[in-house]
Amino acid sequence: MTSTGVLLQLAQTLLAILLAPILMGWVNQCRAWLQGRSAPPLTQPYRTLRKLFHKDAVIAHHASPLFRFAPYMIFACMALAAGIVPTLANDLPFSPAADVIALVGIFALARVFLALAAMDIGTAFGSLGARREMLVSFLAEPALLMVFFTASLISHSTELPVIVETLALRQFAIYPSLAFAAVAFWMVSVAENARIPVDNPGTHLELTMIHEAMILEYSARHLALIEWAVALKLFTYSALGIALFLPWGIAPQGNPGALPLALAAMILKLLIGGAALALIETVSAKLRLFRVPEFLATAFLLAVLGMLIHFLLEA
Amino acid sequence: MHPAYHLQLINLLAALLLLISFAMLAQRRVAGLITLFAWQGTALAASTALVAWSTGQHHLYYSAAITLTLKVIAMPWYFYRIVKKLDVNRVVEPMINIPTTMLIGIVLVIFSFNLALPISEMSGTVMRSTLGIALATVLLAFLMMITRTKAIPQVIGFLAMENGLFFAATSATYGMPLVVELGVALDVLVAVFVLGIFIFQIRETFDSLDLKHMEKLKER
Numbered sequence: 117m118t119s120t121g122v123l124l125q126l127a128q129t130l131l132a133i134l135l136a137p138i139l140m141g142w143v144n145q146c147r148a149w150l151q152g153r154s155a156p157p158l159t160q161p162y163r164t165l166r167k168l169f170h171k172d173a174v175i176a177h178h179a180s181p182l183f184r185f186a187p188y189m190i191f192a193c194m195a196l197a198a199g200i201v202p203t204l205a206n207d208l209p210f211s212p213a214a215d216v217i218a219l220v221g222i223f224a225l226a227r228v229f230l231a232l233a234a235m236d237i238g239t240a241f242g243s244l245g246a247r248r249e250m251l252v253s254f255l256a257e258p259a260l261l262m263v264f265f266t267a268s269l270i271s272h273s274t275e276l277p278v279i280v281e282t283l284a285l286r287q288f289a290i291y292p293s294l295a296f297a298a299v300a301f302w303m304v305s306v307a308e309n310a311r312i313p314v315d316n317p318g319t320h321l322e323l324t325m326i327h328e329a330m331i332l333e334y335s336a337r338h339l340a341l342i343e344w345a346v347a348l349k350l351f352t353y354s355a356l357g358i359a360l361f362l363p364w365g366i367a368p369q370g371n372p373g374a375l376p377l378a379l380a381a382m383i384l385k386l387l388i389g390g391a392a393l394a395l396i397e398t399v400s401a402k403l404r405l406f407r408v409p410e411f412l413a414t415a416f417l418l419a420v421l422g423m424l425i426h427f428l429l430e431a
Numbered sequence: 432m433h434p435a436y437h438l439q440l441i442n443l444l445a446a447l448l449l450l451i452s453f454a455m456l457a458q459r460r461v462a463g464l465i466t467l468f469a470w471q472g473t474a475l476a477a478s479t480a481l482v483a484w485s486t487g488q489h490h491l492y493y494s495a496a497i498t499l500t501l502k503v504i505a506m507p508w509y510f511y512r513i514v515k516k517l518d519v520n521r522v523v524e525p526m527i528n529i530p531t532t533m534l535i536g537i538v539l540v541i542f543s544f545n546l547a548l549p550i551s552e553m554s555g556t557v558m559r560s561t562l563g564i565a566l567a568t569v570l571l572a573f574l575m576m577i578t579r580t581k582a583i584p585q586v587i588g589f590l591a592m593e594n595g596l597f598f599a600a601t602s603a604t605y606g607m608p609l610v611v612e613l614g615v616a617l618d619v620l621v622a623v624f625v626l627g628i629f630i631f632q633i634r635e636t637f638d639s640l641d642l643k644h645m646e647k648l649k650e651r
């Protein structure tokens with residue numbers, strides 16, 4: 117573990133935490149343009165966060181300590197995940213802390229705390245949202261694991277740095293299995309990040325909301341932390357998608373000279389990815405809640421097919 | 432182009448073929464089914480033409496052309512006309528719900544991949560590993576025929592099965608002799624027209640395209 121490695125790790129994590137709201141703002145901006153509205157400025161998420169941090173928190177009388185503790189936990193989980201996924205440089209000192217399976221576990225931990233906090237107050241909306249979230253996530257998780265397994269089968273390791281290195285440095289080849297896994301990963305990340313067509317991040321309509329129903333009781337700094345964690349989650353998922361399917365440009369270990377290029381490549385990929393997400397959100401309609409299992413079953417199917425096809429065609 | 436890329440492209444098209452088979456299993460609307468069937472034909476024709484180009488088997492160009500004209504243009508057009516005439520483009524739930532059908536489909540895929548493994552080792556073609564996909568396409572089309580009760584999806588399932596068989600022939604032995612292929616194409620064409628007439632007749636007699644009515648022997 118070198119001092120540059122530690123510095124780089126710190127820089128990458130801080131960059132992820134700071135850039136995450138901008139990515140959210142960029143997606144919102146693209147959506148507004150595509151829908152013909154005048155777009156909010158790119159820094160709008162920061163302003164919302166600042167406003168929320170300056171407010172006084174209102175907490176229900178029946179709230180247990182868990183309710184206060186959950187936002188910090190969720191934010192910490194997402195920051196941890198952002199530190200593990202290689203966005204700028206590969207093979208940082210922190211990345212052996214968790215492989216892809218443990219990463220899924222970290223996301224699950226954050227989700228469990230969010231659901232518990234939502235049920236803690238005892239309002240109808242909170243438990244409704246928590247239940248729906250659990251329905252969505254228990255279907256999304258196996259699909260996500262299958263996607264990771266497909267990538268792991270190609271690179272013979274579940275460690276993210278090894279996967280990224282194998283996929284980035286290999287000779288160019290068309291992997292049908294990776295194409296399937298990429299589509300499955302997109303479907304899972306849409307579901308996990310509460311975006312259209314699974315959930316609408318902008319709605320407060322009781323029939324449709326999932327994520328918003330869970331955080332209805334939060335205010336001020338707690339809400340700010342959760343919103344920030346949501347942005348961070350989107351950022352981490354985008355970084356994961358980039359690391360698995362478009363890993364070119366991430367700086368290899370012990371090569372700080374490649375960092376400026378890596379930064380430029382990352383920003384470019386995130387800009388394109390965010391615009392693509394906004395486009396997909398604009399052209400697709402929200403699914404009925406009972407169609408969501410079908411959507412996620414399709415993601416699971418694609419991931420499993422990718423794995424099977426890897427055995428048949430690429431082994 | 433490097434020969435390895437040919438093989439990769441053929442593999443990609445084969446994977447696409449399998450994906451379209453699953454999409455057909457999940458499709459509730461008849462018009463969507465017809466579009467998917469046309470896409471399956473397109474993928475089939477493209478892969479056949481690619482095999483022809485990379486191996487120099489010229490008769491495969493003719494098969495690709497026949498596939499393109501019959502299964503991508505003529506038959507989908509004919510089916511669209513039937514659907515429009517009979518006004519049957521509604522959401523129809525299959526007998527088994529769709530996630531379950533998909534899971535059964537995955538089991539079928541694993542089964543056919545395993546089944547095809549020893550056979551494809553005996554074959555001498557470059558793309559023998561896609562035989563498993565061809566077999567899976569046949570079985571998935573069969574599954575679609577089983578889970579649908581309406582007449583048009585069943586006919587499309589039958590044709591998708593023929594697509595799978597055609598792909599199996601290409602991947603195992605670089606296609607059947609041209610005479611056989613022409614014969615099969617003609618047979619399928621005739622079958623589609625006969626089935627089309629049947630569909631009109633079923634509609635006339637039972638006022639619906641649900642084949643459940645045909646399970647009764649006597650009229651009412």
